[in-house]
Amino acid sequence: MEILGLLGNGFLVAFEPLNLGLIIFGVTVGLFIGAMPGLGSVNGVAILLPMTFLVPPASAMIFLAAIYYGAMYGGAISSIMLGIPGASTAVATTFDGRPLALQGKADTALVVAATASFIGGTVSILLFTGFAPALAHIALDFGDPEIFALMLLAFATFVGLSGDDIPKTIFSICIGLVFSAVGLDIMSGEPRLVFMNITGFMHGINFLVLAIGVYGIGEMLWTIEVTRGETQMSKATISLRRIVGHFGEMMRIWKSWTLGSFLGFFVGILPAAGATPGSLMAYGVAKMTAKNPRDFGKGEPAGVAAPEAANNAASTGSMLPMLTLGIPGSPTTAILLGGMVIWGLVPGPRLFIDETVFVWSLIASLYAANLFAFLINVAFVPVFLWMLKMPFTILAPTIFVLSLIGGYAPTQDMHDVWLMLIFGVGAYMLRKLDYPLAPAVLAIVLGPIAEPKMRQSLLISGGDFSVFFTRPIAGPITIIAIILILLPVFQLIRRKIKESRQAG
Amino acid sequence: MNKIRKIGTGVAVAAVAATALTYSSVASFAWEPNKPIEFVIMAGKGGGADKMARLMQSVVEKHKMSAMPLLPVNKPGGSGAEALVHLNGKKGADANHTIMVTLNSFYTTPLRQPALGVDPLSFAPIARMAEDTFLLWVHKDSGIKDVDGFVKAAKAKGNDWIMAGTGKASEDNLLTDFLNSAYGLSMKYVPYKGGGAVAKQLAGQHANSTVNNPSEQEGFYAAGDTVPIAAFTDERMAMFPDAPTFKELGKDFEYYMQRSVVGAPKMSAEALAYYQGLFKNVFDSDEWQAYRKKKSLRGDLISGDAMKVYWQTNNEIHRQMLIKMGAIKG
Numbered sequence: 001m002e003i004l005g006l007l008g009n010g011f012l013v014a015f016e017p018l019n020l021g022l023i024i025f026g027v028t029v030g031l032f033i034g035a036m037p038g039l040g041s042v043n044g045v046a047i048l049l050p051m052t053f054l055v056p057p058a059s060a061m062i063f064l065a066a067i068y069y070g071a072m073y074g075g076a077i078s079s080i081m082l083g084i085p086g087a088s089t090a091v092a093t094t095f096d097g098r099p100l101a102l103q104g105k106a107d108t109a110l111v112v113a114a115t116a117s118f119i120g121g122t123v124s125i126l127l128f129t130g131f132a133p134a135l136a137h138i139a140l141d142f143g144d145p146e147i148f149a150l151m152l153l154a155f156a157t158f159v160g161l162s163g164d165d166i167p168k169t170i171f172s173i174c175i176g177l178v179f180s181a182v183g184l185d186i187m188s189g190e191p192r193l194v195f196m197n198i199t200g201f202m203h204g205i206n207f208l209v210l211a212i213g214v215y216g217i218g219e220m221l222w223t224i225e226v227t228r229g230e231t232q233m234s235k236a237t238i239s240l241r242r243i244v245g246h247f248g249e250m251m252r253i254w255k256s257w258t259l260g261s262f263l264g265f266f267v268g269i270l271p272a273a274g275a276t277p278g279s280l281m282a283y284g285v286a287k288m289t290a291k292n293p294r295d296f297g298k299g300e301p302a303g304v305a306a307p308e309a310a311n312n313a314a315s316t317g318s319m320l321p322m323l324t325l326g327i328p329g330s331p332t333t334a335i336l337l338g339g340m341v342i343w344g345l346v347p348g349p350r351l352f353i354d355e356t357v358f359v360w361s362l363i364a365s366l367y368a369a370n371l372f373a374f375l376i377n378v379a380f381v382p383v384f385l386w387m388l389k390m391p392f393t394i395l396a397p398t399i400f401v402l403s404l405i406g407g408y409a410p411t412q413d414m415h416d417v418w419l420m421l422i423f424g425v426g427a428y429m430l431r432k433l434d435y436p437l438a439p440a441v442l443a444i445v446l447g448p449i450a451e452p453k454m455r456q457s458l459l460i461s462g463g464d465f466s467v468f469f470t471r472p473i474a475g476p477i478t479i480i481a482i483i484l485i486l487l488p489v490f491q492l493i494r495r496k497i498k499e500s501r502q503a504g
Numbered sequence: 505m506n507k508i509r510k511i512g513t514g515v516a517v518a519a520v521a522a523t524a525l526t527y528s529s530v531a532s533f534a535w536e537p538n539k540p541i542e543f544v545i546m547a548g549k550g551g552g553a554d555k556m557a558r559l560m561q562s563v564v565e566k567h568k569m570s571a572m573p574l575l576p577v578n579k580p581g582g583s584g585a586e587a588l589v590h591l592n593g594k595k596g597a598d599a600n601h602t603i604m605v606t607l608n609s610f611y612t613t614p615l616r617q618p619a620l621g622v623d624p625l626s627f628a629p630i631a632r633m634a635e636d637t638f639l640l641w642v643h644k645d646s647g648i649k650d651v652d653g654f655v656k657a658a659k660a661k662g663n664d665w666i667m668a669g670t671g672k673a674s675e676d677n678l679l680t681d682f683l684n685s686a687y688g689l690s691m692k693y694v695p696y697k698g699g700g701a702v703a704k705q706l707a708g709q710h711a712n713s714t715v716n717n718p719s720e721q722e723g724f725y726a727a728g729d730t731v732p733i734a735a736f737t738d739e740r741m742a743m744f745p746d747a748p749t750f751k752e753l754g755k756d757f758e759y760y761m762q763r764s765v766v767g768a769p770k771m772s773a774e775a776l777a778y779y780q781g782l783f784k785n786v787f788d789s790d791e792w793q794a795y796r797k798k799k800s801l802r803g804d805l806i807s808g809d810a811m812k813v814y815w816q817t818n819n820e821i822h823r824q825m826l827i828k829m830g831a832i833k834g
Contacts (some may be wrong), residue, residue, distance in 0.1 A: 122713030141710035184589075187695055188672055190617070191529050191582070199734015203579065224545040271704060325702045325707070334578070338558025452697070459694050460666055460710075 007129060010360030014368050020061040022055070023365055025184050027373045030070020031380070037084040041071035041315075041332045057343035058358050063338060063483045066098055066320070069121065069369040072315050073377045076113040078306055080106060081384055082399045083223075084216040085405060088208055089275040089311040090447075092283040094215045094229040095438055096296060096303030100255035102223070103299050106388055107381060111246040112301045116257045123261035124316035129363055133352060136324035139269045140456070144456040145467050147270060149477035151450035152468075154277060156484035157322045164236060166488050170433050171261030176443025179205045182474070186452050200415025207408055207444040211418045215426025220396055222431055227276070227392070243378070244419065247302055256286040256302035257309040264310025268317020270325040271426065275314035280442050282310030288484075297438065316366060323351055323359065370413030388499040411489030442495030533698055535774035537572040537601055544604040546587040548580035548698020549671070552636055552717040556795075557605040558764055560633070560783075563791045567770040570783055574603075580697050582723065583671035584609035588622045594768040598777035601766045603630060604651050607761050608675045611815075611822040616666050616673050616831055624819060628767030628776045629811035631783035634796055635760040635803035636717045638679060643709050651734050651753055654713070655687045655706035661712070667691045668702045673831050676702070679715040679736060680821075706730055719745055719799045736760075743800045760802065762818065764811070780807050824833055 013019060026048075033044035044067045052060030075090030080097035100109040127135070142150075159169055173389035182193045183204025194201045213372035250257070260282035286306030287296040296303045315332075322333040326347035340347055345355055347376060352359055388395070427437055461467035468478045511701045543561060547553040560575045566779025579587035584632050587604060591729045594602045604627075614622040648657055658665045667683075671696050680693045699720040705711040706805065709723045714721075718741070724730045732747040735761045740749060750757050765783050767776055786792055787805045795801070806814060 042709070140704065143705070145706060184586045186581055188582075191585075199589060199593050203586055204581065232785050249812075261724050325704055334554070335558070335576070338555070338562060338576070341555050341562070346723055349727030349729065350723065416514035448601065456694055456696070462663070469540055486781070490516070 003129060006356060006360045007364060008195055009357070009365030010362075011367075013357065013361035014062065014364040016302065018055065018142055018366065019059050019062050019361075020368065021066050022059055023066045023369050024083075024372050024376075026063045026066025027070035027369055028376055029075075030067035030072075030374065031074040031077075031224070031376060033067070034071030034074025034087055034090075035448040037078050037082070037216070038219075038401045039085065041066050041068045041089075043337065044068075044071050045332050045335045052339065057340075058361045060339060061336070061358070061362050062369075064336055065366060066504050067370040067373075068336075068368070070376075071332075072121075072312050073117050073373045075113060075311070076117070076304075076385060077110070078402070080109045080113060080217075081388060082216070082305070082395075082402065083219045084399060084403055085208070086212070088445075089279055090273065090307075091211045091215070092307035092311075092438075092494040093277065093280045093304055094450055095283060095307075096298070098215070098219065099297070100300035100301065100304065104160060105195070105299065106178075106385060107242060108246055108249065109245055109304050109380065110303055110381045111386060113251060113305050114374055115247065115250050116260065116305035116309040117377075118314040118370060118374040119257050120261040120264055120313035121316060121366070121373075123258075123309075124265040124313035125363065125366045125370065127265055128316055128320060128366075130323065132463060133349075134482065135320055136349065138327060139271060139321050141473065142270050143471075143474075144453045145209070145471055145474040146477070148450055148457055149468055149474040149481065150267070150270070151277075151446050151453065153484070154284065154442070154446055154449075155479055156481040157281065158287050158415050159485050159488075164202065165434070165436070169439050170438040172430075172436055174444045176440035177447045178212060179440075180201075180207075180444045180447025181451065181502070187455055191211050198415070200413060200419070204448070205288040205419065205444065206416060207441065209416045210423050210444050211441050212406045212424030214427040214441060216399060217421060218427030218431060218437070220403075221370070221428040224396065253302040253305050256306040256417065259289065260309030260387055261313045264313030264315040265312075268314030269320045271321045274318050275311045276445050278314035278317075278444060279307035281310040282306040283438075285444075297436070306487065311347050312370075319362075323347055323362075324349055381479035420478045433455055463489070512524060529773055531792055534828060535600075535772070535778045537570065537775075537778070538607075539575050539597075539601055540572050541570070541601060541773050542602045543574040543576045544587050544602065545576055545578045546580070546584040546604055546606050546609060548696075548701065550720050552761070553605050553607050553763070554698065554700070555719055556633070557815070559791065559795055560605070560765070560786050563773060563789050564782070566791070567785070567789060569785050571737075572601075580671075581618075583613045583674050585620055587615050587620075588624075589620055589647050591627065591766075591768045592620075592622050596769055599768040599770035600772055602771075603779060604766050604768075606638075606764050606766050608764070608818070608822065609671065610764070611671050611819045612678070612826060614676075614828070615826055616821075625767075625812065625815055626769040628769065628771040628779075629815070630765040630767050630776065630779045630809055631763055631805055631807045632764040632803065632814060633783065633786065633787055633805065634763040634801035635791070636719075636801055637741060637763065637797075638675070638717060638759060639713050639744065640679075640683070640723075640734045640736075640742075641706055641714045641716055641721055641732050642712065643706055643731050644729055644731055645709065646712065648731070648733060650751075654733055655689065658687075658691055658712070659687045663690050663692055666692045668692050668705040669693055669695055670694045670697075670699055670702055673826065673829070675759070676697070676715050678825050678829065682757060683757075683824075686757070689708045690772050696816040718734060722799075737802075741800045762814075763801070765827065768787055775822075783807075 030044055039051045045064050074094045075087035079085050079090040080101050083094055083098040085091040085094050097109045136385040182201050184191050263282045264278040283306050286302055287293050318333050322328045322337050407417045457467050517819050545557045557576055561576055564570050564574055590603055610624050614624050648654050653688050667680045677693055702714050702717050703720045706714045721730050732744045735741055735747050735749045735750055738758050826832045
């Protein structure tokens with residue numbers, strides 16, 4: 001009951017006219033920043049941080065959190081409409097969002113994404129409200145072996161469920177892992193796999209370069225070939241009746257967004273992870289647990305709902321280690337943390353006790369930001385659909401230019417743009433050969449987390465691999481991951497036995 | 505009608521005057537950034553360097569000290585090697601728009617990796633903003649109260665005692681080596697991506713001890729999770745009066761971390777002068793002074809040639825430390 005009282009006070013602060021105005025403004029700005037490829041919540045929050053010195057700390061934090069939220073919604077828009085991930089967190093949304101748009105169902109994808117985001121956001125704020133201090137302990141209990149086990153599980157969901165062609169999936173993962181190892185090694189400081197000593201490789205391969213290359217450039221080439229410039233995207237229309245129909249669709253795929261919300265939140269609270277791995281894992285698990293895994297990647301609304309619920313849940317989740325442990329769970333929260341430092345707030349276990357007004361008005365504003373982000377997003381759907389009505393001869397160059405900007409913006413290095421173009425052409429060829437590319441993107445996101453965690457674990461255990469099996473949290477996760485990886489092999493053996501029996 | 509036109513003229517005149525004023529105040533500097541300034545942080549998120557960099561950025565923004573924003577970018581890879589190589593490669597206008605918050609890996613990383621082709625002494629000396637301090641930390645539940653208790657516990661565990669730190673041959677590694685040799689210990693050093701991650705390892709009891717800066721452990725210390733048992737300073741720190749210095753304990757050893765802002769080696773003299781002025785303003789701001797006091801930071805502002813002398817001295821100290829450690833050849 002004490003929590004409800006505190007939250008009530010928080011709402012009083014959040015609904016002050018200034019703060020409410022900041023929430024609506026922040027969400028709107030965030031929505032558009034998130035929708036621009038290459039610009040994500042990080043850029044939005046970094047650029048607008050100075051504006052916050054005009055208002056009290058609590059209002060400033062509310063404003064920045066609103067941008068963060070808006071950008072999480074916005075990221076889905078360009079993933080669906082253009083097939084270019086608007087932000088790193090929206091990569092998984094392209095997997096099914098893009099095919100839906102190509103089938104003339106962009107409105108379905110957009111409404112499902114917005115609704116799932118809303119649900120994910122709400123679930124995670126509720127969890128945050130009820131259990132923040134307890135969850136901070138869980139985040140602390142996750143040591144290196146636990147996080148590695150979790151990453152292994154993420155990989156497993158992508159191998160175990162692919163069903164179609166396991167060798168090709170593994171090949172795709174390996175390519176991603178090799179790319180993720182390029183650059184300077186964190187543990188020893190030595191450069192690795194720096195091709196031809198080109199300095200651009202020193203900072204590693206930014207996964208957005210691969211993701212935009214694959215989904216922006218590669219997909220566009222593919223679409224041009226398949227449709228010969230005649231895309232069906234413009235067929236999408238929107239009416240109140242269709243929106244109501246989409247909510248019915250949401251009920252059918254309830255499992256995907258429920259899963260996405262909880263998984264996203266949980267991965268979000270772990271300081272090493274964040275929203276991008278969270279959304280990718282949610283996609284993998286949703287596909288695995290669905291009755292129709294084969295429809296994923298071909299325009300299944302559940303494939304949009306799961307990652308969107310997860311990335312919003314994770315963005316709230318990643319505020320938890322920032323506030324309670326002083327460790328940001330994502331690049332954006334790192335900037336929020338910087339803001340807190342100048343406002344004189346010390347993040348850490350004491351923050352919930354010493355700064356109750358600040359903490360609870362922030363939490364209350366998250367509820368409000370989530371609601372407004374949803375409403376504004378749905379209100380803009382017709383505008384986005386109208387944009388898609390442009391002829392493909394205009395749309396394709398636009399996508400191409402936006403891809404280039406998206407590749408250049410994060411590092412401001414032409415090296416990355418060339419690399420992106422090469423990846424785009426490579427992805428197009430692999431696509432023609434029926435290689436799944438999502439696993440490569442997954443690997444380049446999770447590789448840089450998994451690898452140091454494995455090496456740190458082994459360093460601590462003295463090279464003993466049993467550390468991944470004997471610990472109470474890591475053990476079960478590792479075993480589940482291994483079973484998942486081996487599942488298709490068992491199925492294959494069973495099928496072979498059956499066939500031989502029938503033959504006999 | 506006439507009146508309206510008059511007002512209109514008045515507004516126009518005022519606007520022109522205002523523009524002229526802004527312009528003249530801008531023009532009073534010889535060089536000004538004409539695009540956003542890349543503010544590289546040579547360490548991971550949530551660590552001491554990171555928090556400080558973001559504070560500096562906030563001060564610059566708050567008082568509108570710069571016409572162009574500072575855009576912080578973390579480049580923690582390879583104990584700062586990534587960041588050093590990044591700045592080293594900046595040419596032309598980019599070199600004038602790239603600055604970096606640096607620490608002691610500024611010396612150790614190039615010393616250990618001559619292949620990087622980086623000479624720290626060639627970087628543009630903008631400002632040493634402070635020197636940070638180090639303490640030896642343990643978890644409250646370990647029951648360790650002082651260095652004697654620490655040595656006893658670490659000896660008993662031998663190679664299984666985990667000391668978490670921020671990268672191989674980093675400051676933390678040097679301090680671990682000092683402790684190992686001074687007290688006959690064989691602690692195992694495990695590197696992480698930043699001071700924040702290191703602090704969390706101790707709070708979650710995944711590590712047995714750390715040598716964090718005060719700002720990194722502050723939150724956990726306030727909550728009573730972690731305890732400082734000794735300081736690597738010349739006298740006790742106001743923030744932690746109960747932690748004796750290693751000097752008091754009979755070991756003649758002190759160690760500090762530079763908190764400096766440097767520019768790309770190819771930065772022009774005009775741009776360097778601009779940034780020196782900018783960070784002098786940051787140093788003099790109330791926010792920075794308050795932060796310095798609150799986080800027990802030491803050291804005055806130095807820049808230009810004095811900073812180069814300071815670098816030379818410290819580069820030599822680190823060379824000797826690394827030779828002793830066996831990380832490089834003499």
